[in-house]
Every structure is written in structure tokens, then in C-alpha cells.
Amino acid sequence: MSRSNAKEQASQKLMLGDFDPKALPASQKIPVIARPFVSEKAKQALDVIERFVEEDCIPADPVFGALIGNTPQSRFTSHPQLLEDLKDKARKLGIWNMFLPKAHFKEGAGFSNLEYGLMAEYLGKSFLASEACNCSAPDTGNMEVLAKYGTEAQKRKWLDPLLDGKIRSAFLMTEPNIASSDATNIGLTMKKDGDHWVLNGFKWWSSGAGDPRCSIYITMGKSDPGHKDPYRQQSVILVDAKTPGVSVKRMLSVFGYDDAPHGHGQVVFQNCRVHESNMVLGPGRGFEIIQGRLGPGRIHHAMRSVGAAEKALEYFIARCSDPGKKPFGKFLHEHGVMLDRIAQSRIDIDAARLIVCNAAIKIDETNAKGALKEIAEAKVLVPKTLLETLDRAIQAYGAAGVCQDTPLANMWAHGRTMRIVDGPDEVHLQQLGKAETKRGNAAFQKINAQKKRTAQLYKQFGVTQTDILDMSFKNVSGAKL
Numbered sequence: 001m002s003r004s005n006a007k008e009q010a011s012q013k014l015m016l017g018d019f020d021p022k023a024l025p026a027s028q029k030i031p032v033i034a035r036p037f038v039s040e041k042a043k044q045a046l047d048v049i050e051r052f053v054e055e056d057c058i059p060a061d062p063v064f065g066a067l068i069g070n071t072p073q074s075r076f077t078s079h080p081q082l083l084e085d086l087k088d089k090a091r092k093l094g095i096w097n098m099f100l101p102k103a104h105f106k107e108g109a110g111f112s113n114l115e116y117g118l119m120a121e122y123l124g125k126s127f128l129a130s131e132a133c134n135c136s137a138p139d140t141g142n143m144e145v146l147a148k149y150g151t152e153a154q155k156r157k158w159l160d161p162l163l164d165g166k167i168r169s170a171f172l173m174t175e176p177n178i179a180s181s182d183a184t185n186i187g188l189t190m191k192k193d194g195d196h197w198v199l200n201g202f203k204w205w206s207s208g209a210g211d212p213r214c215s216i217y218i219t220m221g222k223s224d225p226g227h228k229d230p231y232r233q234q235s236v237i238l239v240d241a242k243t244p245g246v247s248v249k250r251m252l253s254v255f256g257y258d259d260a261p262h263g264h265g266q267v268v269f270q271n272c273r274v275h276e277s278n279m280v281l282g283p284g285r286g287f288e289i290i291q292g293r294l295g296p297g298r299i300h301h302a303m304r305s306v307g308a309a310e311k312a313l314e315y316f317i318a319r320c321s322d323p324g325k326k327p328f329g330k331f332l333h334e335h336g337v338m339l340d341r342i343a344q345s346r347i348d349i350d351a352a353r354l355i356v357c358n359a360a361i362k363i364d365e366t367n368a369k370g371a372l373k374e375i376a377e378a379k380v381l382v383p384k385t386l387l388e389t390l391d392r393a394i395q396a397y398g399a400a401g402v403c404q405d406t407p408l409a410n411m412w413a414h415g416r417t418m419r420i421v422d423g424p425d426e427v428h429l430q431q432l433g434k435a436e437t438k439r440g441n442a443a444f445q446k447i448n449a450q451k452k453r454t455a456q457l458y459k460q461f462g463v464t465q466t467d468i469l470d471m472s473f474k475n476v477s478g479a480k481l
């Protein structure tokens with residue numbers, strides 16, 4: 001490259017400080033309550049990630065969209081070099097596989113759930129960033145399954161190439177013909193035949209199954225439908241995507257978006273024979289595995305959603321300062337209602353971040369099981385915050401906000417799925433509600449005891465209980481209003 005070309009390229013490079021010299025780097029924006037739990041190593045990585053996302057990934061997002069083309073064939077068979085270039089850069093920067101928490105796995109980059117949570121926020125601002133750092137769903141949850149429950153042979157065959165970013169994976173639990181939020185309904189049959197399991201049935205919403213590099217389906221089925229314990233009837237087995245008898249029937253759209261090349265597949269199993277050595281943990285352990293998988297996965301979605309909400313707010317305030325868009329002669333931010341909405345978004349996002357940090361700290365202190373309440377709180381609150389923030393931003397853009405000219409419409413479509421993915425809001429709210437209600441009787445007893453104590457104190461101090469708003473005196477005195 002000639003010297004003048006290199007100079008031109010350097011001058012075109014996006015430098016965050018050029019836009020706002022006073023902007024604080026990510027490491028200095030960590031919430032106060034989380035700071036004591038964040039290592040120096042993580043702080044440095046956070047700053048690197050922020051710049052990588054803002055300067056390399058976000059500008060590359062629309063280019064990737066253009067590179068995969070516009071026919072279903074090209075969109076689900078392409079793998080643009082652009083993504084591999086970003087992955088190379090992320091590896092060189094040392095921001096790779098940050099999601100595997102150091103307390104539970106030796107294979108990761110050595111960060112805690114909280115530290116990764118803060119990083120995932122930045123990854124959530126870009127379509128490509130998570131995959132560029134090998135931290136994208138559903139691979140993250142799938143790698144955790146393999147690292148946590150896999151045999152050595154299963155790990156070498158599937159975990160190593162996944163950790164290396166060479167292949168991708170899908171998690172197949174949801175089915176079209178049942179209510180899948182209750183996984184005891186799972187209908188895909190798994191019947192033993194010699195040293196193989198034979199799988200028959202249907203799956204859908206198998207995220208990642210559209211990617212040409214998706215090589216493994218971590219599949220849940222019913223291996224023992226007669227077991228008296230409904231939570232021991234299911235098993236999880238590793239299915240090589242090339243196994244005869246398994247095929248992707250079609251891809252599903254999300255509010256019209258195909259999410260290519262990752263996508264969400266409807267997958268059919270017809271007498272698909274899988275060797276018994278591919279069973280994870282053993283027959284009947286499926287529930288245990290999905291519970292172990294979904295905890296951290298849910299919090300990862302929440303962490304990325306906080307970043308998406310920050311991006312929405314950035315778009316919102318940018319529009320409010322756009323000199324070309326001044327309705328009724330004023331900047332949008334000079335219309336009071338917009339300031340109000342900006343402030344509300346700031347409050348909501350900061351609150352959502354705290355609830356996510358709290359859940360991550362609790363997982364670090366115990367494990368995902370010990371943090372069920374905190375994870376559920378984040379799982380419900382954060383998508384709501386994201387959608388409300390996006391809605392305000394979209395409104396500020398007018399018609400531009402609902403079309404393809406900003407990322408907001410696509411982000412809303414994706415954000416809306418978060419209220420359904422990994423269990424709908426209602427299921428989490430019901431569990432939270434039940435857990436709170438367990439204290440109901442104790443609360444009832446305590447309040448009654450407090451009332452009794454108040455009555456004793458009235459007596460002790462010789463006063464009677466009076467209601468200063470009691471108006472019955474009017475009748476006695478005949479007073480009129």
C-alpha cells in the first residue's frame with residue numbers, strides 16, 4: 001500500500017475520541033456497585049472491546065448484510081470473509097471466548113460472569129460483534145453444555161472446534177406441535193436400537209441451523225415416556241448435522257426478518273440413528289442439562305440487550321440533535337416531551353444494567369441455580385426496557401424509524417423475541433410470584449403482630465386510636481361546609 005493510501009485510510013479510521021473527547025472509556029463507566037468485583041485485566045479488555053465494537057464491528061454490520069446477498073440461497077450459504085477478518089482481529093486483541101466463567105471452566109478467557117456481562121453489553125450493540133469474539137448464542141450456551149457435561153471424546157470432537165470458532169451449533173428443544181415452554185411436553189421420540197438411538201419428530205426455532213457451518217444439533221427428546229417422574233423422561237443427545245435422517249425443512253422469519261445466515265430452522269428427524277456415545281450425561285438427564293444451560297444463557301441475552309438499549313438511546317439523542325430535522329423550528333431536544341423520554345430511557349437502562357450486574361454477581365458467588373430469582377428478574381425486566389427505549393427512539397425518527405434506514409426496526413423485532421425466547425415472561429413471572437407468595441403467611445402474621453403491639457402501646461401511653469379524617473363530628477355540631 002502506498003504511503004498516501006495508508007495515510008488516507010488512517011485518517012478515515014473512526015476514532016471515538018474524535019467525536020467526544022470527554023467520553024469516558026468503558027472501564028470508567030462500570031456501575032459503582034459492580035466496581036469492586038472487576039479485575040484490572042477485565043477493565044483493560046472492556047476498553048478494547050468497546051473500541052473494537054464501535055470502530056470495527058458496527059461499521060461492518062450493514063456491509064455484511066450486503067455481502068450475503070438477497071436470495072434465500074445466497075443468504076443461507078454465504079460466509080463472508082469480512083467476518084473471518086473480524087474474528088482474526090478479535091483473537092489478536094485477546095478478546096475471544098470471554099463468556100466461559102473462570103470459576104467453573106478452565107477453557108475460557110478467565111473472566112467472571114459479571115466481567116463478561118459488562119463486556120456483552122458492548123457486544124450487544126452490533127450484529128457481528130458477538131460472533132467476532134466467539135461469544136454468540138446459541139454457541140455460548142452449547143459450549144457450556146459440552147464443557148460442563150460432555151465426555152472427553154465429545155469435548156474433543158465438538159467443543160474444541162466450537163471454542164476455536166471453526167464450526168457453529170444449534171440447540172433443538174422447541175417443537176411446533178406442543179406448548180414448548182413446558183418441556184415435559186417434548187414429543188421427539190428417542191428409541192434404543194442396539195447401540196444406537198433412533199430419533200423421530202419435529203423441531204423448530206432451531207437458531208443457527210441456517211448457518212452453513214452449523215455442524216452439531218444438541219437435541220432434546222423423550223427417551224423414556226413411561227418414567228413415573230415426568231422430569232426423567234427426556235434426554236439430550238449430540239446429533240451431527242450430516243447424520244442421515246435429519247434435515248432442515250425451512251427457515252422461519254422474525255417479523256419478516258430472516259436473521260440470515262444464522263437463521264431459525266424447522267428441522268425434521270426421520271429414523272435418524274445416533275450412536276449411544278453421543279448421549280450427554282446419560283438417559284433421563286435431559287432436564288438437568290437444559291436447566292444448567294438456560295441459566296447463564298438467559299443472563300447473556302439480558303446483558304446484550306442492555307447494550308442494544310444503549311444503542312437505541314444513542315440513536316434517539318442523535319436524532320434530537322440533527323440540525324436537518326427541526327419540526328416547528330426547534331431541535332427535537334428543545335421539545336420538552338423528548339427530554340422527558342430521554343431521561344426516562346436513561347433511568348430505565350441504568351436500572352436494567354444494575355439488575356443484570358446483580359444477577360451476574362450472584363451467579364459468580366453461587367451458581368446459576370443459586371441465582372434463579374435474580375436471573376428471572378433480569379430476564380423479564382431487560383427486554384421490556386429495551387423495547388420501551390426502542391419505541392421512544394423509533395417515535396423520534398418518525399417514519400424513518402420503522403423502515404430499513406436505521407437499525408431500530410430490526411432491533412425491535414429481535415428485542416421483541418426476548419420476551420419469548422428461553423421461556424416466555426409469564427413462566428418466569430409465575431415462578432417469581434410463587435416464590436414471593438411463600439412469604440405471604442409470614443408477612444400476614446408479622447403485620448398482625450405489629451398491630452397487636454400498636455394496641456399495647458396505645459394502652460401503655462393512655463391514648464386512643466383516632467382517625468383525624470373521621471368527619472362524624474359534623475353531625476354532632478351541625479357544622480356546614
Ligand SMILES: Cc1cc2nc3c(=O)[nH]c(=O)nc-3n(C[C@H](O)[C@H](O)[C@H](O)COP(=O)(O)OP(=O)(O)OC[C@H]3O[C@@H](n4cnc5c(N)ncnc54)[C@H](O)[C@@H]3O)c2cc1C
Pocket residue numbers: 138170171172173174175178179180181182204205206207208254264417420421422423424426427430
Ligand atoms: C427468535 C427465536 C429464537 C429461538 N431460538 C430457539 C432455539 O435456538 N432453540 C429452541 O429450542 N427454541 C428456540 N426458540 C423457541 C422459544 O424458546 C420458545 O418459543 C419458547 O420457549 C416458548 O415456547 P412456545 O413457542 O412453544 O410457546 P408456548 O409454550 O406454546 O406458549 C405460548 C404462550 O403461552 C403463554 N404461557 C405459556 N406458559 C404460561 C404460563 N405458565 N402462564 C401463563 N401464560 C403462559 C405465554 O404467553 C406464551 O408466550 C426461539 C424462539 C424465537 C422467537
